[in-house]
Amino acid sequence: MNDIHSIAQMEHLLLTSMYEISRELNSSLNYCESTSRVLRILHEECGLLCGILAIKDVARNIMLVKSVHSPYGENSSVDTNVSYKAGEGIIGEFLLQNSTIVIRDLSRDMRFANKLALYDYTKPFICVPLKDAANHTIGALSAQPLYSSDDYISVLCRFLEMIASLIAKNVLLAHQVENKQVQLQKERDGLRRKVRNNYSFDNLVGHTQAMRQIFEQVRLVAKWDSTVLLRGESGTGKEVIANAIHYNSSRASNAFVKLNCAALPDNLLESELFGHEKGAFTGAVKQRKGRFEMAHNGTIFLDEIGETSPAFQAKLLRVIQEQEFERVGGVDTISVDVRIIAATNRNLEAEVANDSFREDLYYRLNVMPMQLPPLRERLPDIPDLVDFMINNLSKKQKRKLSITDAALRVLMSHSWPGNVRELQNTIERAAILTESGVIDQNVISFPDKPSISMPHAGQPPQQRSAVHQPVTELGRFAPVDERQAVIDALEQTGWVKAKAARLLNMTPRQIAYRIQIMNIDMKQL
Structure with missing residues (x-):
């Protein structure tokens, strides 16, 4: 700045510095760090020495120094011990007013409080407000001009006001992001507390011996990362137990990812669990993480694991055993730390014997089996x-x-x-x-689903009869037995639905519904 001889030269230099300052402010949401670099530019290139950024602390009604540029090479950032009360020093004045203050001679202004001991009393001093959209003061930016000329001070004052406007936007944006993060953290913590309360041990209901044993197993297995296999009929609460295990484990603060393996075919199931690379198949327009990646450091719940094919089971076996996999269409091996809880209502031992479920996968899953009793x-x-x-x-x-x-x-x-x-x-x-x-x-009502008693083996079709079952016996027989009984009744009555319905103690509507859902072809006699 020592070689500046005209206002035009100074304005050109300030314009060049403005670009650099804007770039620094846009580089980070940490306004204290970015402003420290801005104050250095003001000091070294713009003739605005020893800059100070002070931000208003609304709760305490003080101006708190956040950034300082020292000519001695000691750039102090965020010294919360330096603050100004209302009316204290020039910076404290901005708690009472919001207009620029220019002091021509510091030695003659009794308001000046040089708490940082940085300034030359023979030089002027400029302090400009930082304002929000409502024209309220949110802080102050101050510096000491290198030159005392009125023309230079006027140019530097306008320039400092522009810089203050840029910094104010940066500060407001940082506060908005910080407030949003705090709000999201509160919501997250609240949801975590709610989920943990919903799946705490207090919400595991039952006092029978079978259920007390299950609850004790949940308490024990939740402490460790062992694979759990939940077994039991549909509707016995396997997912509730899986939730209880995860949310009472050391992984409770991390993801709990669920997938119903019976809901997807093998090709989609592989992509869903392992993810895929862009272009791996038609429709793969971008890279996608799989459920195992999403569950890293958490737990994955594989429901209906018995419904998967042996080909897919071979791929799943490696993930369970090695905790690594490749995305569909990818070559990079991805390692994860995932606790696995699987569930099935199938008889896996019979499936293994029939070669429809891999024996090696069965043993990998069956580390900690838990059999949930039917109601x-x-x-x-x-x-x-x-x-x-x-x-x-x-x-x-x-x-x-x-x-x-x-x-x-x-x-x-x-x-x-x-x-x-x-x-x-x-x-x-x-x-x-x-x-x-x-x-x-x-x-109190139950679904209209009567069971049909099956005839004894060897009994002629014309002698077969159905007995009406009480409500407590509904659903006793398998659907395939029910279907055969309906067909037998139709054959016995010459495929007349009304007569077959009476024979089976059903209404015509009930038997018509069964004929439809069981895909029974009605014969025309």
Whole structure:
């Protein structure tokens, strides 16, 4: 700056510096760091010495020094011990006003408080406000001009005001991002607490011996990273147990990724679990992470693992064994740290014997097997389960719900082929049907799904008969047996649906529904 002889030269130099300053401010959301570099540019290139950035602390109503450029090479950043109260020093004045302050002679201004001991009292001093969109002061930017000429001071003052405007935008953006991050962290922590409460041990309901044993196993296995295989009929609560294991483990703060293996064919299942590279197949327009990558340092829950094909099981075996894989269409090996919980309602031992499930994968998954009992084997747990479900429904429907003893007796007498899931649906259906909030036996209903008794082997078709089954026997027989019984009844009655329905103690609508869903071809006689 010593070779500057004209205002035009100074303005040209300041314009060049403006570009560099803008680039520094756009390089980071940490305004303290970027402003420190800006203050250095102002000092070394623009003739604005010993710059200070002070930001208003609204809670304490003070101006807090955030960045300083020292001519002694000691660039102090974020010295929170230096602050100015309202009316204290020139910077403190900006808590009372929001207009630029120019001091021609520091030695004659009693307001000046040189707390940092940086300034030359024989030179002028400029302090400009940082303002938000509402013209409120959010901080102050100050520096000491190298030159005392009124023309130079006027140019430098306007320039410093422009720099203050740029810094203000940077500060506001940084505060917005910080506030958003704090808000997201609070929401995240709140959701984590809610999820952990939802899947805490207190929410595992049941007091029968079988369930107490399951709960004890959950407590023990949650401490370690061993692979868990959850077994049991559909609707017994395998996913609830998987949630309890994850959210009570050391991985609870990391991802819990779920995938129903029965919902996708092998080619899509591979892409879903392992991800794919761009162009790996038609429609792969960009790289995509798989579920295993998403679950890194967390847990992955593979539901219906018994539904996968042996070809896919071979690929899955490597991930479980080595904790590494390649994306579809990729060559780079990706290593992950994932805890695996699998679930199935199939008899895997029989599947292994039939060569439909790989024996090596079975042993890899069967490290910690947990057999969940069907609800019909834990009927004493029904009152506790019902109370738990009614409390949850009461919160959901925002009303008080209760159940009578008569309704409980009806629930206790049912065989529950759909297990806990069926019980939950039954309770919700009953709650919808009651206006008073008291669930009585008259609103308890079960799906219209009568079972059909099968004839003894060797009995002629014309002598076969069906016996109406009580509600507690619904769903006792497999669908293939039901289908054959319907066909036999139709054959016996000359393929007249109404007569076959009477023979089976059904309504014409019920038998027509079964004919449709069982794909029975009606013969025309």
